[in-house]
Each structure stands twice: as C-alpha cells, then as structure tokens.
Amino acid sequence: MxxxxxxxxxxxxxxxxxxxxxxxxYVNDNYIQSVIAAGGVxxxxxxxxxxxxxxxxxxxxxxxxxxxxxDVFPQFYGEEPLEKLGGVFPERDIFDSRLxxxxxxxxxxIFAICxxxxxxxxxxxxxxxxxxxxxxxxxxKHDQYSRSDLSTHTVTxxxxxxxxxxxxxxxxxxxxxxxxxxxxxxxxxVAAVAKDGVIEAIEKEGDDYVVAVQWHPExxxxxxxxxxxxxxxxxxxxxxxxxxxx
Ligand code: MN
Numbered sequence: 621m622x623x624x625x626x627x628x629x630x631x632x633x634x635x636x637x638x639x640x641x642x643x644x645x646y647v648n649d650n651y652i653q654s655v656i657a658a659g660g661v662x663x664x665x666x667x668x669x670x671x672x673x674x675x676x677x678x679x680x681x682x683x684x685x686x687x688x689x690x691d692v693f694p695q696f697y698g699e700e701p702l703e704k705l706g707g708v709f710p711e712r713d714i715f716d717s718r719l720x721x722x723x724x725x726x727x728x729x730i731f732a733i734c735x736x737x738x739x740x741x742x743x744x745x746x747x748x749x750x751x752x753x754x755x756x757x758x759x760x761k762h763d764q765y766s767r768s769d770l771s772t773h774t775v776t777x778x779x780x781x782x783x784x785x786x787x788x789x790x791x792x793x794x795x796x797x798x799x800x801x802x803x804x805x806x807x808x809x810v811a812a813v814a815k816d817g818v819i820e821a822i823e824k825e826g827d828d829y830v831v832a833v834q835w836h837p838e839x840x841x842x843x844x845x846x847x848x849x850x851x852x853x854x855x856x857x858x859x860x861x862x863x864x865x866x
Pocket of ligand 1: 761762773794795796797814818820834835
C-alpha cells in the first residue's frame with residue numbers, strides 16, 4: 621500500500637452562473653499530480669468546522685500537505701488589518717490550525733506550501749508581514765507575473781536544514797506571495813532565505829518532519845527533478861510513519 625497524503629482544501633465560491641455564492645471544496649490539480657508522481661495516494665481534506673471530524677480526517681492519512689490560499693487573518697497573530705492585507709478566510713485558518721495540531725499530536729509528517737508556511741508559523745506563535753512593502757530592503761519581486769512553472773528568484777539554504785540535503789547551498793524558485801514570515805515561531809528554524817533576506821522556508825526543530833516552503837514546488841515538480849525530490853522525501857517520511865502505532 622502506498623502512503624495516503626491528505627491535502628488541505630479550500631473553497632471556490634461561484635461569482636455568477638446559476639448559484640452565485642455557492643461553495644465548492646477543492647485543491648489545485650498540481651498538488652494531486654505531484655503527490656502521485658512522488659509515489660503517494662492523494663486525498664483532498666475538505667474544509668469543515670467539526671473538530672472531531674478534523675481529527676479523524678488526520679487519523680486517516682499518513683501525511684499532511686497544507687496548500688496555498690488566502691492571507692491569514694491578522695488577529696490570529698495579534699495585529700489589526702493593515703492597508704495592504706489581501707483577502708482572508710478565518711474559517712479556513714481555524715480548520716488548518718486544527719489539522720496542524722492533530723497532525724503533530726498524531727505524529728504525521730507535515731509539508732506546508734505558500735499560505736501553508738504562513739498558517740503553520742502563526743499556529744505555533746509566529747507572526748507575518750501583512751505585505752512585503754512593510755519590510756525594509758525587500759527588493760526582490762516575490763509576486764512574479766510570469767508562468768507558474770518558471771523559477772525566478774534564488775533561495776539559499778541553511779546547512780543544518782533538511783532542505784539542504786535536497787538542494788545544497790541554493791536553488792531557484794517560483795514566487796507568488798505578497799506576505800512573508802516576520803517572527804519565526806518558537807521551536808522552528810529558518811531553512812531558506814531569498815537574497816533580500818525574506819524567509820522562504822522553515823522547519824520544526826527535533827525529529828518530527830515539519831517542513832514549510834514559501835514557493836510553489838507543486839507547480840515545478842513536473843519539470844524540476846529537485847522539486848519532485850522534495851515531494852518524494854515527504855512521501856517517504858509518510859510511508860515510514862505508516863506502521864507506527866499511536
Ligand atoms: Mn519569494
């Protein structure tokens with residue numbers, strides 16, 4: 621049996637058509653294809669508000685991917701909304717935080733992407749910049765207006781990180797974010813930074829596999845072998861934990 625990888629879902633809300641405002645649970649297909657290419661079996665974990673259901677959703681997977689999406693509600697890290705905050709979806713923040721809490725409690729590996737790194741950091745007590753323009757000397761274009769599978773800016777890895785074992789000193793990544801980590805959550809270390817100092821990856825200290833990146837490896841995995849290795853490494857961790865009883 622291949623490991624089962626749960627991918628946190630979001631809502632697509634119809635803007636017109638027959639049912640304006642109608643919600644659909646979804647994830648982008650790139651996540652599905654990357655998990656399959658890495659040897660896992662993907663399942664969408666739909667957003668919901670039932671804590672016991674969320675716990676069982678996590679119990680039923682071997683690893684958790686936190687997918688991209690809206691900005692995190694700033695009240696969750698103690699700030700008022702600033703001018704350049706994007707769209708928020710606080711119900712999903714609560715859902716994702718519960719997924720994270722249960723995944724850690726049940727010792728399931730976590731791989732967080734884009735919004736995922738942000739909600740992960742906030743869940744463990746870190747903070748965010750609500751917009752990159754609020755960072756001094758943030759000079760690199762982090763929200764590229766180029767195709768999704770084009771890697772544009774460089775990231776440099778810390779030699780102590782898990783990611784260093786995959787990428788070495790540095791690699792180039794795509795970039796579609798307007799926020800970034802401010803204070804790193806206690807118990808986490810910075811694993812990668814861009815050339816302007818913006819945090820691009822964090823990892824949990826200790827043995828639990830909790831790796832988070834600010835870029836979108838799922839959009840690159842079909843053409844960049846190291847991005848596929850990033851997924852394979854996570855899926856292999858999920859496979860290892862499969863037999864561990866809780
Ligand atoms: Mn970036």
